[in-house]
Ligand SMILES: Cc1cc2nc3c(=O)[nH]c(=O)nc-3n(C[C@H](O)[C@H](O)[C@H](O)COP(=O)(O)OP(=O)(O)OC[C@H]3O[C@@H](n4cnc5c(N)ncnc54)[C@H](O)[C@@H]3O)c2cc1C
């Protein structure tokens with residue numbers, strides 16, 4: 122989805138995200154990463170998966186509609202420099218935010234290996250774009266419908282075992298996948314940067330709802346992150362916190378879907 | 390169920406007023422101190438602990454006039470000295486006593502911009518009412534003239550009767566002022582700069598305006614309608630608002646000057662960085678900063694299940710850690726959201742609690758439990774990482790510390806558990822680091838507060854700051870006072886510039 126937001130398009134850097142609302146009074150504030158931006162046009166591109174009420178509502182927005190609130194770019198931008206060989210690992214929808222980072226790293230003169238993973242073939246996104254910047258691109262699917270029939274951690278491990286092991290790994294995707302990537306690279310001492318997507322309210326460091334344990338410290342993802350050293354992140358705590366409202370969310374989504382159905386039936 | 394002040398009280402007040410007014414010229418100071426302090430009408434505690442309706446209903450006109458007659462019109466005005474914005478307190482109270490409410494309002498308006506807000510949230514017992522002669526004569530600060538309630542009465546009367554005058558705006562100067570943050574300090578700067586004819590834009594990170602007044606202080610203490618009114622006045626004066634705009638991210642602070650050509654910038658971004666205790670279990674599910682808990686309820690309406698998309702944690706047994714206004718608000722909000730048992734756990738005793746006395750009293754009436762001289766050592770969770778209990782330790786008071794309050798000392802081995810499912814941490818706020826992190830030249834102290842001179846000017850040319858971002862978490866009235874000073878400095882700077890431009 123493309124959103125006209127000229128100021129955000131102008132300022133945003135890889136690694137940053139926005140918070141949006143689909144309703145100004147009663148809507149919730151959800152963070153979404155910025156996949157791409159067009160400064161000339163003044164637009165940003167958001168790629169999201171329908172997982173709950175707000176994303177479902179967002180999917181119903183049509184060209185020309187106004188989003189009541191879009192704020193950003195939030196979070197610290199990715200630190201881009203020449204590292205040498207960088208492995209960029211993206212899982213599912215996490216491939217979207219990975220793309221601008223991989224692009225910037227490529228421009229900074231890094232050799233880029235890209236590993237993309239998803240449950241099945243249709244869920245691999247941005248493959249062409251990634252192929253275009255990658256020195257090497259490996260695709261995996263959980264069900265073997267495309268590329269290697271493997272988890273991303275398998276090729277990641279192989280990369281780490283090579284003589285010229287990567288200077289850095291970036292992993293973005295579902296929390297379990299990032300956790301697995303961090304565990305894979307740890308024995309090899311390869312620095313692994315993950316990008317966390319926690320529950321957020323304000324996105325300016327005011328509420329602490331987005332906090333995670335990193336090493337021995339408590340960090341706020343919205344201002345200190347979203348990127349952290351994957352070897353220090355307490356993923357178990359983070360994953361548990363992500364599920365704090367699962368039941369409520371599920372219920373809300375169910376109501377929303379059912380109501381949507383009702384409306385459709387009425388209009389027919 | 391009835392409200393606290395019954396019909397009879399209202400009639401009594403009327404009779405009493407007629408009586409006093411008949412002999413007003415003969416009333417000696419002694420007689421005035423004998424006039425009974427008026428009780429403000431409140432919603433019934435049982436009723437109100439389930440709604441967000443405002444708890445304090447306020448004085449009736451008769452009550453206000455009786456209360457105003459208690460004022461001795463002292464020559465040495467200690468109350469004015471203790472007011473951060475030096476409102477002519479005896480002056481406005483005199484007008485109330487004579488029933489000239491509109492005049493009372495104009496006296497307040499000379500120095501204070503948001504009286505209906507200050508009358509509700511100022512800590513009067515440590516400011517204007519602290520050294521009131523009447524209170525001292527009666528040896529009880531609670532018996533001081535109820536200055537705050539009188540201020541509130543006048544401001545409400547003015548609003549309800551449509552007497553609020555929109556401040557006059559001078560002809561456009563062509564100068565542009567950016568205000569970052571829409572809390573009380575920012576609102577005051579906007580009004581004062583706009584009055585001088587400068588163009589003013591307020592940038593606010595949230596989708597709603599008002600700062601802590603909106604997302605922190607709950608409706609039952611400060612109805613949104615009052616904040617909306619104040620903002621509407623600014624809008625009518627021609628102030629522009631840019632919501633969903635995080636200065637430092639959407640635009641760098643200095644870019645407001647360099648790219649967007651603002652002539653002056655005021656930073657009033659507040660103390661939005663919640664402190665945690667740093668104890669075990671603080672990241673369990675069910676542990677919240679008071680900021681998060683209150684923001685979900687106040688700003689995102691999470692209490693309105695079914696309507697709001699932002700979820701609220703279903704709390705039954707709640708421990709609130711801390712003893713300030715924020716803790717009181719969180720505790721009382723938890724009750725209103727359906728908690729069965731809410732405990733405020735505080736390391737010292739009631740005497741040392743920084744919260745407004747009135748809020749503590751209201752919280753108690755509503756059924757909030759207070760556990761004094763106890764400190765939480767860690768939070769325990771179940772296998773799903775949800776809060777299950779807190780481990781507390783008993784404290785004793787020792788020698789006074791740097792703040793002058795007696796230091797709590799833990800009694801070894803006195804640990805015990807309390808079962809709770811929710812813990813709300815309300816142990817203070819630090820200053821939000823976003824601006825300083827993204828503005829390399831901005832000088833801050835080691836607490837992260839922006840350093841300003843006596844004119845509220847920061848280390849960067851044309852940039853001023855005030856409110857909690859300078860003071861650390863403080864009060865609405867202090868934030869307003871700083872805003873006033875900053876606006877005066879900005880207005881002077883711009884006036885000088887205009888004069889120079891004309892000269893050349
Ligand atoms: C729950 C609670 C209860 C309180 N009760 C009382 C009370 O009873 N009496 C009393 O006197 N005081 C009370 N206080 C304190 C009082 O509210 C504050 O001292 C006062 O609001 C500070 O005003 P401010 O203008 O400095 O900033 P704030 O009110 O904090 O407002 C700052 C605003 O700036 C915005 N902002 C922050 N960063 C940015 C950015 N980078 N770009 C754009 N916008 C930004 C924020 O979203 C916010 O809207 C209470 C505070 C809390 C939290």
Ligand code: FES
Nearest residue numbers: 324326328329343
């Ligand atoms: S989302 Fe509130 S502090 Fe990060």
